[in-house]
Amino acid sequence: xxxxxxxxxxxxxxxxxxxxxxxxxxxxxxxxxxxxxxxxxxxxxxxxxxxxxxxxxxxxxxxxxxxxxxxxxxxxxxxxxxxxxxxxxxxxxxxxxxxxxxxxxxxxxxxxxxxxxxxxxxxxxxxxxxxxxxxxxxxxxxxxxxxxxxxxxxxxxxxxxxxxxxxxxxxxxxxxxxxxxxxxxxxxxxxxxxxxxxxxxxxxxxxxxxxxxxxxxxxxxxxxxxxxxxxxxxxx
Amino acid sequence: xxxxxxxxxxxxxxxxxxxxxxxxxxxxxxxxxxxxxxxxxxxxxxxxxxxxxxxxxxxxxxxxxxxxxxxxxxxxxxxxxxxxxxxxxxxxxxxxxxxxxxxxxxxxxxxxxxxxxxxxxxxxxxxxxxxxxxxxxxxxxxxxxxxxxxxxxxxxxxxxxxxxxxxxxxxxxxxxxxxxxxxxxxxxxxxxxxxxxxxxxxxxxxxxxxxxxxxxxxxxxxxxxxxxxxxxxxxx
DNA sequence: GGGGTAGATTTCGGATCCAATCAGTGCCAC
DNA sequence: GTGGCACTGATTGGATCCGAAATCTACCCC
Numbered sequence: 138x139x140x141x142x143x144x145x146x147x148x149x150x151x152x153x154x155x156x157x158x159x160x161x162x163x164x165x166x167x168x169x170x171x172x173x174x175x176x177x178x179x180x181x182x183x184x185x186x187x188x189x190x191x192x193x194x195x196x197x198x199x200x201x202x203x204x205x206x207x208x209x210x211x212x213x214x215x216x217x218x219x220x221x222x223x224x225x226x227x228x229x230x231x232x233x234x235x236x237x238x239x240x241x242x243x244x245x246x247x248x249x250x251x252x253x254x255x256x257x258x259x260x261x262x263x264x265x266x267x268x269x270x271x272x273x274x275x276x277x278x279x280x281x282x283x284x285x286x287x288x289x290x291x292x293x294x295x296x297x298x299x300x301x302x303x304x305x306x307x308x309x310x311x312x313x314x315x316x317x318x319x320x321x322x323x324x325x326x327x328x329x330x331x332x333x334x335x336x337x338x339x340x341x342x343x344x345x346x347x348x349x350x351x352x353x354x355x356x357x358x359x360x361x362x363x364x365x366x367x368x369x370x371x372x373x
Numbered sequence: 374x375x376x377x378x379x380x381x382x383x384x385x386x387x388x389x390x391x392x393x394x395x396x397x398x399x400x401x402x403x404x405x406x407x408x409x410x411x412x413x414x415x416x417x418x419x420x421x422x423x424x425x426x427x428x429x430x431x432x433x434x435x436x437x438x439x440x441x442x443x444x445x446x447x448x449x450x451x452x453x454x455x456x457x458x459x460x461x462x463x464x465x466x467x468x469x470x471x472x473x474x475x476x477x478x479x480x481x482x483x484x485x486x487x488x489x490x491x492x493x494x495x496x497x498x499x500x501x502x503x504x505x506x507x508x509x510x511x512x513x514x515x516x517x518x519x520x521x522x523x524x525x526x527x528x529x530x531x532x533x534x535x536x537x538x539x540x541x542x543x544x545x546x547x548x549x550x551x552x553x554x555x556x557x558x559x560x561x562x563x564x565x566x567x568x569x570x571x572x573x574x575x576x577x578x579x580x581x582x583x584x585x586x587x588x589x590x591x592x593x594x595x596x597x598x599x600x601x602x603x604x605x606x607x608x609x
Numbered sequence: 610g611g612g613g614t615a616g617a618t619t620t621c622g623g624a625t626c627c628a629a630t631c632a633g634t635g636c637c638a639c
Numbered sequence: 640g641t642g643g644c645a646c647t648g649a650t651t652g653g654a655t656c657c658g659a660a661a662t663c664t665a666c667c668c669c
Binding site: 161162163174186197198199203218219220 | 650660
């Protein structure tokens, strides 16, 4: 284990996050690990030892095992018998394919969601977009960007579709972070104008435009991301 | 629990299937349940009690719990805290959306797989298609149809993509069975000619045609399926 | 000095026991 | 007669203990 900060030590933060959430222990453990992974505190390829997590959260290993299985369903961990769980590491090609999947699936999600988004939802989305533009922190940007996109699909309560889109976001979260951190900052105004176009189409309930703009938005992100070798740890 | 045949009784078949597979117990339990669900022995909405499965397979409840989580990741079961696992029941609209997802995702899978399928793979696919045309059993048709389609994607070893496509097939397996059983038989020659078109395009390595034919194939199936109320238990 | 193997340690997988929660039932009051 | 409540049986969730597999290490042989 590397000497990364905040690792191997049970901070008060950890326990607060854990205890703060109600419900079954396995669900709470899952929520804790989910946040750790999405926030980038656990990197792709990193192993997750059941005992360590259990000890840190004051639970036994069993709910940790259950939690890891739940996360597996969300694309956040992977499992190998007798070898344990890790955060999946995607190859450059795999990340690219996930983005291609997003190009096809998310416009569908938006299309299905579009007629069900009311004025209230539109206002919330506009607010999120305003906060993105006012924001200057990269980590916060990742959160808000996710909130914006998944928010535009929130009208459609089709479980299989939403679950899959969320899964795609989950599995590429780390690479998105690396991309934004490394040099995506210059691209932010492009992202914002594209968001504006999408939001406009959503408010107008123009399905064809919404679909087109969203597809283009994801496609351009994929291409830009593909040009950054460092995102995939290929800078050597 | 209904008086359905082969339910609640540990047949020799069950144990043979279970013991026959190697590997960890949870993996074997998962394989057993997976087959039960895909073969239609467990219907959507049906509850799966851990103890019953454990007893039937001669294992403890723990590997059953793990297996249920694995199946959850494959879209074959769903879980509610303190209420246990069930086979998911999809609404008409949900099934339709899953088919729309397939319309978008599977052509991508085929496109990614296309350049990697060699002559050997082509021969195997042609053989499967021949067996579909020679076949007269509806259950066998379901198996072979699945083998054909998933086989065309087998060249692409991108885990996220293949896993998702498989998941989509899993979650609609029951509705496909109901459809085929009820009246899809007349449509079989259509299915077969469409398969031939797809196979041809695959062999010619014509991505555009393959994608187009496949999308149309899934789309037509979705529309036909939508016309059968009984598939969704709406015949009252 | 390098590679391979055997032992020790670590970590995961499974069994059993106990606690928590839910559903169905019957009783009582209104 | 109906609605609500408490109780009981059934079922899942969690803890602890034990066994099995993999990894790491140290040692020996080449």
